[in-house]
Amino acid sequence: MAESLSIGLRGGTAVARVDAAGFVHRDGRKFGRRSTELGWWVAADDRWHDPREEPSRRQRLVDGTPVVETKIAVPGGDVVQRAFMVADHGGCVVMEISNESAAAVVVAVPTSGLSTDATAAPSEPRGIELPRDVRVFPLAHRSTVRFAWAPSRGAGGGVDALAGAAQVVRGWLAASERASRVSIDAQLLVAARSRLLLATSGEVDDLLQLDAARGVLAIAERVRMGEPAAPHVEQIADAVRRLLRKPNARWASRALVMAARTLAIANEPLAGSDVAAAWAGVVAGGTLGASDTSNAVETGSEVDTASAVTTVALAEDALVRAASAYAGELFATGIAASWRGINFEAHGVPAGPQHTVSLAVRWHGENAALLWEVDGPPGLQLRAPRVDASFVGSSQRGEALLRVGA
Numbered sequence: 001m002a003e004s005l006s007i008g009l010r011g012g013t014a015v016a017r018v019d020a021a022g023f024v025h026r027d028g029r030k031f032g033r034r035s036t037e038l039g040w041w042v043a044a045d046d047r048w049h050d051p052r053e054e055p056s057r058r059q060r061l062v063d064g065t066p067v068v069e070t071k072i073a074v075p076g077g078d079v080v081q082r083a084f085m086v087a088d089h090g091g092c093v094v095m096e097i098s099n100e101s102a103a104a105v106v107v108a109v110p111t112s113g114l115s116t117d118a119t120a121a122p123s124e125p126r127g128i129e130l131p132r133d134v135r136v137f138p139l140a141h142r143s144t145v146r147f148a149w150a151p152s153r154g155a156g157g158g159v160d161a162l163a164g165a166a167q168v169v170r171g172w173l174a175a176s177e178r179a180s181r182v183s184i185d186a187q188l189l190v191a192a193r194s195r196l197l198l199a200t201s202g203e204v205d206d207l208l209q210l211d212a213a214r215g216v217l218a219i220a221e222r223v224r225m226g227e228p229a230a231p232h233v234e235q236i237a238d239a240v241r242r243l244l245r246k247p248n249a250r251w252a253s254r255a256l257v258m259a260a261r262t263l264a265i266a267n268e269p270l271a272g273s274d275v276a277a278a279w280a281g282v283v284a285g286g287t288l289g290a291s292d293t294s295n296a297v298e299t300g301s302e303v304d305t306a307s308a309v310t311t312v313a314l315a316e317d318a319l320v321r322a323a324s325a326y327a328g329e330l331f332a333t334g335i336a337a338s339w340r341g342i343n344f345e346a347h348g349v350p351a352g353p354q355h356t357v358s359l360a361v362r363w364h365g366e367n368a369a370l371l372w373e374v375d376g377p378p379g380l381q382l383r384a385p386r387v388d389a390s391f392v393g394s395s396q397r398g399e400a401l402l403r404v405g406a
Contacts, residue, residue: 005059006304007066007085007093010175010227012200014091014151020059021051022070022081024093026151036112038093038149040081041130043106044074048128051081064190065172066198067165077101079139082165089150096165098144107145108136115148115159172197179224180356182315184344192311196221199305205235207305212239213255214309220258221312229266236262240275247282254313256282257322260353276353280325319359322352323383328374330359330384335368335404348375355380368404373397 004025008015017025024038042049049072051057056073067084080098085091092115097107108125112133120135139145146159163171176193196218204222208215216239223229236259243252243259256279263272321332328351345360355376362369368387374380374396382393388402 005061005066005068006195006198007068007083008198009085009087009091010197012198012203014085014087015198016085016093018068018070018083021054021057022059022068022083023052024083024095026093026149036110036149038095038110039131039134040095040097041108041125041128041134042072042074042079043108043125043127043136044079044101045103046075048125049074049079050128061187061191062165062169063173064176064187064194065169066194067169067172074101074105076103079105079107084165084168086148086163086168088148088162092148092150092162094159094162094165095147096144097139097147099139099141102141104138104140106136107139108134109147110149111135113149115150116146117159118145118147175225178226179221180316180346180348180350182319182344182346182349184339184342184346185315188311189315192308192315193221193225195304195308196312197225199308203305207309208235208239211306212242213249213251214306215239216243216255216259216262217251217309217313218305220255220262221309223262223265229262233263233266233268233271237271240278244278244282251309251313253279253283253322254317257350257353261350264353272353276325279353283324316346316349319346320349320351320357322350322355325352326379326381328352328355328357328380328382330357330370330372330382331387334386340366340404351380351382352376357382364401366404368402369399370402371397371399 004017004019006015007018019025022040026036051070051072054072057070059070062069067082070081071078077100080100082096084094086094099105108130110131110133118137120137125134125136137145148159148162172194173190175197176190179193182189204218207218216236219232219236240259243249243255256275260272260275260279263275318333321329323329341363343362347358348356351357355374357372357374359370359372372382372393378396384391384402387404391400391402393400
């Protein structure tokens with residue numbers, strides 16, 4: 001797992017980091033004061049539990065969203081902490097701590113800037129060395145307590161009106177599914193899209209200058225998830241000019257397709273049509289570079305936005321790829337071994353400047369029953385040469401048996 005995970009709001013307007021122990025780190029420079037660390041500790045029947053030292057500690061992103069769940073074991077079960085941010089008061093950090101053990105526990109958190117409806121114990125923590133502002137709160141069996149810290153003083157208040165972890169998760173999932181909904185490896189796709197929404201406009205601009213294709217894809221993905229398209233028209237137009245000078249660049253084909261789609265959303269139909277025609281021309285001329293056929297997400301020195309773009313592009317291209325203005329290729333890298341025998345579906349995957357494809361696969365032994373539906377003008381032809389070279393789908397919707405094992 002990474003050393004820390006991001007939580008925050010769309011557009012990077014408020015972002016914090018959650019370390020491997022579930023401690024939240026805020027950059028205080030944005031609020032005119034020093035950086036802050038928001039920790040949590042648990043006292044159970046046996047002893048105090050410091051999450052930084054607990055071998056039982058487990059952590060995950062809930063459904064791939066920027067809601068970080070950290071669990072530690074105590075006698076009789078787990079104590080579960082979920083850290084996330086909500087937009088109230090300029091971006092509150094929220095911790096929900098649930099006692100899933102068989103006995104009552106006590107939790108301790110910092111109280112500087114804290115809002116909570118829980119009642120602190122009258123005595124200070126004993127038996128453990130903690131920061132001076134930490135106080136303890138009893139937490140009964142099978143109950144949950146919520147704590148919130150606003151970015152500025154005087155912005156506190158009750159926490160009942162704040163969104164809970166489940167509601168925040170649903171919001172991030174809805175944003176991802178607005179772009180497309182894919183049932184297989186869904187959490188990887190949600191996590192990548194969440195990282196793109198957490199990126200600042202400056203980070204996206206930097207990526208656009210460094211890599212025109214992936215910069216366009218980052219903008220297009222954010223637009224698919226609800227960001228306005230109109231402010232990006234000039235950026236996209238400039239990136240398209242750069243791409244057409246180097247059409248063999250990695251992800252150039254997908255970027256041109258998504259640029260055309262984004263310009264159409266921005267109420268620039270003529271510009272969108274021009275980009276679509278330019279893309280079709282370079283496809284017909286054979287000057288576009290080969291599409292990426294790797295199955296691995298890039299890591300290492302890449303910034304998060306670039307890696308997230310790659311993850312989304314690989315996930316959707318593995319299902320549907322735009323081959324020409326009236327041809328789409330299904331399963332362009334084949335059907336991965338990990339997908340065999342698993343029923344899956346996808347909805348709203350781009351198949352060109354004017355088309356999207358929804359599909360479902362149901363397995364019959366080694367062969368796959370494919371159901372598809374095309375959204376867009378009639379005439380898009382679907383093929384799957386890496387799976388079943390005999391398959392041709394020419395109707396807007398239909399079904400066929402792909403002979404995967406042949």
